[in-house]
Amino acid sequence: MRETHFQKMIELLALVLHCPICSAKYNAENTNVIETKAVDKGEESSMLVHTDCERCKSSVVFSISMDGPEIFSVGMVTDLTSADAARFRDANQITVDEVMEFHDFLENFDGNFEKVLR
Numbered sequence: 001m002r003e004t005h006f007q008k009m010i011e012l013l014a015l016v017l018h019c020p021i022c023s024a025k026y027n028a029e030n031t032n033v034i035e036t037k038a039v040d041k042g043e044e045s046s047m048l049v050h051t052d053c054e055r056c057k058s059s060v061v062f063s064i065s066m067d068g069p070e071i072f073s074v075g076m077v078t079d080l081t082s083a084d085a086a087r088f089r090d091a092n093q094i095t096v097d098e099v100m101e102f103h104d105f106l107e108n109f110d111g112n113f114e115k116v117l118r
């Protein structure tokens, strides 16, 4: 039941969702489901969907939640491909310490990649 449920939702959302950059309507063929979650015995479910705009070639990741007849969506423009989005969805968050460490690294980096990658 769930697969058809989500497939129907994608087809419905492709009709409703527009590209936030150029306002073109999305094509269901350019829409990939990255993750689905369904709560048993209820009508509550959520999806993470990646779309590519045919017109302006931008990509957006939508987080879509459904609770009965209500549908909520939040879109975020991204440079990730759908494969990247799937790969990074379970990645650990970057910590403040890691950002500071990289900042310090870049401040002292002399541009010699050969030395760093060895």
Ligand SMILES: [Zn+2]
Pocket (backbone or CB within 6 Å): 019, 020, 021, 022, 023, 024, 053, 054, 055, 056, 057, 058
């Ligand atoms: Zn567009």
